[in-house]
Structures are given as structure tokens and as C-alpha cells.
Amino acid sequence: MTLLNEVTARYPEAISFAPGRPYEDWFDVESVHTYLDAYLAHLAKDRGFGPEEVRTTLFQYGRTKGIIHDLVARTLANDEDLHVDPEALVLTVGAQEGMLLALRALIADREDVLLVSAPCYVGVTGAARLLDIAIELVPEGAHGPDPARLAEVAERVRAAGRRPRAFYVVPDFANPSGVSMTVPAREEMLRVAAEQDLLIIEDNPYGFFAHDQVARPTLKSLDRAGRVIYLGSFAKTCFPGARLGYVVADQEVHGPGGRRGLLADELAKIKSMTTVNTPSLSQAVIGGMLVHHDYRLRPANAGTTAFYTRSMSALLAALEDAFPPAERARLAVGWNVPEGGFFLVVRVPFTADEAALERCARDYGVLWTPMHGFHPGGGGERELRLSCSYVPPDAVAEGVRRLAAFVRDAAR
Missing domain, CATH: 3.90.1150.10 (Aspartate Aminotransferase, domain 1)
Structure with missing residues (x-):
């Protein structure tokens, strides 16, 4: 880069x-004011916030998991048929922070290994390098990574005495190759993940941009076993300058003393020690875009x-x-x-x-x-x-x- x-x-x-980068002629400077006003109106009218609450929401640090989680959850339901508890969402400083949080939470020790499709987006391999996480490569074919090859790599890692912990993949129009997985391959990949006891980190920045404008189902929307952690970004669908992404981490985590919670809460703990929170102003503008477009970014x-x-x-x-x-x-x-x-x-x-x-x-x-x-x-x-x-x-x-x-x- x-x-x-x-x-x-x-x-x-x-x-x-x-x-x-997105094409800049689609950006309208004045729309930033429109979207910010839409979010402030949402707080006042829909949430019943008074002037002091609106001011605090906009200017203060805000909750670590984010302040527009409910709006993002509504949009995911409309755009991706992905229905998640808003509390399973963590708003992040771009999808890149989401990768870093997910890897830090999932990789417990040096025996854990991250599997990645190859060729691979440099952001995830860079994050793994920063965290000193070992990676193993799953070769990509004409239609993305082959689930059978994923199983082979996972078994080879396990035979070497290490634990294949998670697999990072971009199923739709991947960066850098542009390839996209078929729906049967997605279903087979979920089956292999369950068989190999793997979590899948699904990164989906390009899913809206199908040439036939037919939505492909995300791995997360097909997942029935809680295997998929979903990374989303507003960089390509809204604008990259907001630096806003999110993680859907609805897996249940068991802690000491029988404590139970969401993986999203564990990610938030890590985030609180790094970026503290995601800028409220960026969330407000993107939240306003979601409100303005009736929580539907795909037609927008x-x-x-x-x-x-x-x-x-x-x-x-x-x-x-x-x-x-x-x-x-x-x-x-x-x-x-x-x-x-x-x-x-x-x-x-x-x-x-x-x-x-x-x-x-x-x-x-x-x-x-x-x-x-x-x-x-x-x-x-x-x-x-x-x-x-x-x-x-x-x-x-x-x-x-x-x-x-x-x-x-x-x-x-």
C-alpha cells in the first residue's frame, strides 16, 4: 500500500x-450534512432524546461496541437477510480493526493457526504478522477456495500437532483476484468448517457489486451452527473516509464460574484497550445514511x-x-x-x-x-x-x- x-x-x-477506491464522482459533500441531520432527527424523534442526550451522543466517546448497532442490524436484515441481535455487533474503525480484534480474540496460543485463502488480502496477513499468528494457505481456484482443499489443509495442520482455529475468506469478488464462490461451495464450506471444528471469518466489502445485481447469500446468512464471524464495511457502500466497519460476533462464549456472554462482548473488551471506541461523528453520518435510505443500502x-x-x-x-x-x-x-x-x-x-x-x-x-x-x-x-x-x-x-x-x- x-x-x-x-x-x-x-x-x-x-x-x-x-x-x-470507490469512484469519487459519486461523493457529494453536501450530503454529509443531510445524513448528519437525519441521524440527529432520528435521535430526537425515534429515540426520544432531548438536546442534552443528543449532544452527549454526538460529542462524547460513546459505548465501546458502538452507537448505531441497532440501525446496522436493521440494514443487515433488509440487505442480506441476516437477522442478528444488535448486541452481537461491534462497530469498528474500518473492517481492518475488526480483523485485528477477531484474530486477537480467537487465537489463544502459538499452537493455534489461521488459515487464509491465497492469494489473500494483505490486511489480514498483515494483522496476523503484527499479532505473531502463524498462517497456512488454502489455494484459491477459479471459483474461490475449494472446500476440499480447506479440509486437507486443516487436517495437515492438526497432524503436525497444531490447531487450525479459523479460516479467513472473501466469498464475493475477492481482493485481489475478483473470484466469487458458488452457492453450493459456500454450503460445502460450512459443512467442512463444522467437520473440522473451524470458525470462518467472512469479509464482505464487495458483495453488493454483482454484475447481474443478484444478491449472493453470505456465508453468515447460510450459517446455522454459529461458525461464521462476519466482517462488514461501509467503505465501498457509503464512503471510505468515515472509516467505519463492524463485526457480527454472535457466538456464545463460556467463561470462568459458568459465566456466559457473546463473543462481541469479548471483542469489545479488546477494543477498549486499543481504540477505546469508534468515533461517534463517523457513526452519526453513516447512521444517517441508513436512516435516509430506509435501512436499505443495496438499492441505494x-x-x-x-x-x-x-x-x-x-x-x-x-x-x-x-x-x-x-x-x-x-x-x-x-x-x-x-x-x-x-x-x-x-x-x-x-x-x-x-x-x-x-x-x-x-x-x-x-x-x-x-x-x-x-x-x-x-x-x-x-x-x-x-x-x-x-x-x-x-x-x-x-x-x-x-x-x-x-x-x-x-x-x-
Whole structure:
């Protein structure tokens, strides 16, 4: 991430397929006031808060688990058919904090192992590294991680005298690969998790952005055995500057003396020793968005979903035009065709490392992301990730034309 920021800063005129940011033209500065006013009206009218209570809610630290948990729970029920007790929610400083809290709570000692799909989002492997947590990789296929491979890896870890504790996965349009699991594979993965006594950490930042606009069931909504801890984010569906995410952790925890509680309460204890609480102002603005859109973010994002669908279609069409079949075969260039989301992966006939990115940015005016950083066990050296989310629509074809010129030259 630091590398991409540095290269982007050095070449601000380059067309950038690198970041997974939302497209900024959808942001309206004035809407922030509208949403904040909607939340304050909700407190006064729906909650019956007086002026002093409203002031305290907005300006003070607030409860560690968050102040809009009830609004998020209503929205999850409408958008994902996911019905959870609001007290099972912890509002976090982005989904990244949710990952950190979940890993800290679940991994008890050095014998516990985190399984991750590979290639994998660098945030979770980075969090595991910070916490000194061992990871094992579950290779990803054309439709996400194979449940049978998950079982194999879990059994291998257990045979080595360690405990496979949890599996991290992005079932919908994963970062970086863009792949998505089929519904039968999701059901089979839940079966394997129960068989292997695994918890699943499901991360779902891209689920709204299916090209066919048909909602895929989350693992959490299919879960009947309490195996899934669900990470959500408002970064892509609302706006990333709010830095607001959440964890659904409704598993029952047994403590000393017969004490029972929710895993969410244990996460809140850890959070109280790190960020203390999630900023009330960010929660107020996002809470106002939920109120304003009648607790339904999926239809509120229909326009952005259609935009990203067009952007991905334009990117795929530009790749087809830039690399005709005969040249594609000669150069050994190829790419996958995601069913949604922001990302796809291009195979290239050279080492797509940081030095290659620098040359491409400097000499050809286009940016992309090396894939090897998403492979903690090695791999991806001849692959690059392209994101369609941040490129202006009229720049996609030109960006791919520049990329194709670089690929041809680098392949010589």
C-alpha cells in the first residue's frame, strides 16, 4: 500500500488501475450534512432524546461496541437477510480493526493457526504478522477456495500437532483476484468448517457489486451452527473516509464460574484497550445514511453497482481489443473474467515486480498492482492486478492501450 501511494504521488498524471477506491464522482459533500441531520432527527424523534442526550451522543466517546448497532442490524436484515441481535455487533474503525480484534480474540496460543485463502488480502496477513499468528494457505481456484482443499489443509495442520482455529475468506469478488464462490461451495464450506471444528471469518466489502445485481447469500446468512464471524464495511457502500466497519460476533462464549456472554462482548473488551471506541461523528453520518435510505443500502447502491459493471465491461473489452487472440497466445497473456467487484488479474510474460511498476508508470503513464504481495507463501510473480473502480470511464481504453504497449516491450 505504501509503495502504491509513493508511486502514485511521483506520477500523478498516470492512469491508475492500482487502487481499490470507490469512484469519487459519486461523493457529494453536501450530503454529509443531510445524513448528519437525519441521524440527529432520528435521535430526537425515534429515540426520544432531548438536546442534552443528543449532544452527549454526538460529542462524547460513546459505548465501546458502538452507537448505531441497532440501525446496522436493521440494514443487515433488509440487505442480506441476516437477522442478528444488535448486541452481537461491534462497530469498528474500518473492517481492518475488526480483523485485528477477531484474530486477537480467537487465537489463544502459538499452537493455534489461521488459515487464509491465497492469494489473500494483505490486511489480514498483515494483522496476523503484527499479532505473531502463524498462517497456512488454502489455494484459491477459479471459483474461490475449494472446500476440499480447506479440509486437507486443516487436517495437515492438526497432524503436525497444531490447531487450525479459523479460516479467513472473501466469498464475493475477492481482493485481489475478483473470484466469487458458488452457492453450493459456500454450503460445502460450512459443512467442512463444522467437520473440522473451524470458525470462518467472512469479509464482505464487495458483495453488493454483482454484475447481474443478484444478491449472493453470505456465508453468515447460510450459517446455522454459529461458525461464521462476519466482517462488514461501509467503505465501498457509503464512503471510505468515515472509516467505519463492524463485526457480527454472535457466538456464545463460556467463561470462568459458568459465566456466559457473546463473543462481541469479548471483542469489545479488546477494543477498549486499543481504540477505546469508534468515533461517534463517523457513526452519526453513516447512521444517517441508513436512516435516509430506509435501512436499505443495496438499492441505494444500484447506481454505483451499474457504474462498476460498466467499468469492468469496458476494462475487459479494452483488454480484448489490445490483445487479439493470436498475440495473446504468443505473449502468454491472459486474464480472468469476474462476475462482479472491482478487480481482475492479468497474467504476463515477465516479472511484474516493483521495478516493472516503476518503469510502467514512468515511461508509459499507467499504474497497476503487483500480485506477488498477495501471495504470502510465494507466487504471483508474473501477474498483476487491475482495478476498474477508480479510473474515469473515458480513460479505461487509453490506460489499457498504454499497458499493452508496456507488456509488449517488457516481453522482448
